[in-house]
Amino acid sequence: MSTVDVNVQGDLTIGGIGTGDLVERYGTPLMVYDEGMIRGNAKLFRDAFNESGLKYQVAYASKAFLCKEMVRLAEQENLSLDVVSGGELYTALEAGFPAARIHFHGNNKSEDELLMALEAEIGCFVVDSFLELELLHDLAKEREQEVQILIRVTPGVEAHTHEYITTGQEDSKFGFSISNGQAATAIGLAIRKPYFSLLGLHSHIGSQIFEQEGFDQAIRVLSDFMQRIRIDLDVMMPVLNIGGGFGVRYTEEDQPLPIPTYVKGITDSVKTYFAKNEYPLPEVWVEPGRSMVAEAGTTLYKVGSKKIIPDVRTYVAIDGGMTDNIRPALYQAKYHAVLANRPNEECTELVSIAGKCCESGDMLIWDLMLPPTNYGDILAVFSTGAYGYSMASNYNRIPRPAVVFVDNGESRVVIERETYEDLVRKDR
Template identity: 75%
Template sequence: MQTVEANVRHSLEIGGVSTDKLVEEYGTPLMVYDEGMIRRNARAFRSAFESSELDFQVAYASKAFLCKEMARLANEEALSLDVVSGGELYTALEAGFPAARIHFHGNNKSEEELAMALDAEIGCFVVDNFLELEMLHDLASKRNQEVSILLRVTPGVEAHTHEYIMTGQEDSKFGFGLSNGQAETAIQIAARKPQYKLLGIHSHIGSQMFGTEGFDQAIQILTGFVYQMNKKYGLALPVLNVGGGFGVRYTEDDQPLTISEYVTAISESVKKHYTTHELPYPEVWIEPGRSMVAEAGTTLYKVGSKKIIPDLRTYITVDGGMTDNIRPALYQARYQAMLANRPDEDSTELVSVAGKCCESGDMLIWDLMLPPTNYGDILAVFSTGAYGYSMASNYNRIPRPAVVFADKGESRVVIERETYEDLVRKDQ
């Protein structure tokens, strides 16, 4: 979890900027990212792979959080970029991100999205299904354009995580199944298509993985499949993409490994299983998203009303909620928080933190110890940098918050706060 410190004015600091200054300048709710932490995470992934002596690509999974400035940061840190929609692709291109380092994912890419990516000459398509396998090739043939692809496969590994973020099991909407023969059929089709350059295979087994056993199991299965395809069809398949899913700390109960430990385990697993099958080492691709940005993000809210139900519960309400962080309602996600403007005071009051939306399920934190709260206090909720703003909505016609990057005592807006005028701009 990101380090926040009390300064001489007794408020928390993020990226060297006091939260009272941030709130005064930008208002609330406010998403604040420690930019230095994101950059350190990016460098940690690359450094760990450089130590492994494997060829590699680290692609930031932009679905976790994307704006033009985040795409620029990823480029500056020599990352590739994983996009899953035309909108994410458009954002990356508008930010000047090199198209050759963009990988296009998704289980239902439209013809228009595929054409857009072909026009941009992106680096790789991760093909997810038989319709896309044909549609993408037809479009590429009309352009006489060679296209690099990976095939997404489901290895049948069930990750120990929330069922909504498990993706590698056999019963999944993603990818070609290995055990039912669909992956091999897709390999045969792709290998015959003249416009395709078949780089290899892709797999993603799930998110919030606190161990490495699932990765090792998946890599063992994938390596066996690569070996079979090499022996049967003479295919090299030089790229192995093992996805992302590296765990982060949301509460003290979460005990993720370090970035280096995840990468080292993956690298050693690849070497072990490829050596067993006497295969040359592949270029290993990974796709960290949550682990790149989650702990770097903090959401600042202003405390509003308080409801005390004697002998039952005390609710405090903040000026945001499920519109800027739907994860507690969707995944039963848990967070830690504290009063940013009074970090040194003893926590003596058990409260539940409610959002302002007209939904009983709009609860950010159910049980939290805080100092007795007052109207106008600033609540800092930690580790909100992934899938907060990305999944934000305008439910109840609530504008989405501003997003700020803070680093070395300076801050800047990277996404402006929406206004009421923005809410009706498309209305007729």
């Protein structure tokens, strides 16, 4: 549950701290995470799976947002960790995360990344290509090291979401297709490799999904495929990874299901389809990222220039933009925002929120009702906790913002604000 509120002074608060106090202490742009909400979301996933009676793993999808403190939080909440690069893996290991609970994804893992993961003895590799099947096994054989793998498959299910974030359809850069026979071929190769222990299948149908139908269809396809593999190859697989993609609320238009509803739908489908095939119930893995952290994040900006174009538009510029949140420019993502220093004041002006980058496309929100804005006002943009900082850049040589965690009236920096000196540190 979110702790965003308004105090007696009329200022927006997060985690019991006034946003004005946060800005005064840490500056802007500032990414603020409601730590209690993240922990609450983790508990919702765990409790829902515990009610199902199925064995499970909830792996935080670190690509949504990662830093050492987020890794520590994931460990404290008994989550596993999904990484997709050597950098994410390194961060997890540096923070002391148990390697046995790390799953390594990615469609083009390098030899160096695979070696790093092997040396760390991570829990599982999600194999995504025929090249990786051979390369990973060659490396494992050289080390005489058995590795556990999942085979990533595309079930041919097209989720109802933006075309840039669908991943389960037939035409995808991820995984092996079930329908054209590549998935069965990959499994046939994997079971003949002595240093592989085949755990099961991985599937991910997309992101920002608001209904159960896509997951149900995918589980039906996967269950039937696992049954076919049992018959054809005499192979039983004990794990089914459904991926993530659970929707969150960015604006009032978004109507996501509660976390327990997503989990119950998945576990009910698993029980139904696997019982129908008389297949032992698998351990179910999921990988929530956005649904764990998105709504827990709020970005605070200071209002700068204001440009009124009569009968056209009013632009209100802030001191950040596409360098800390590229999602609106990348796939037309929508957000809601308020003036944090005057959240209860009547909204009488229709404005568009512009970033400071030298790009016409650097627009965070196109149409937003706000009170009349003044230079120095604080704008709070909600639900920025996922794919904001993790996709941030130094375009226009703009330093990345600071990130703070807040909880019960306390705040702490988890990522320091970059400086101009940081920008030139690697220059030669």
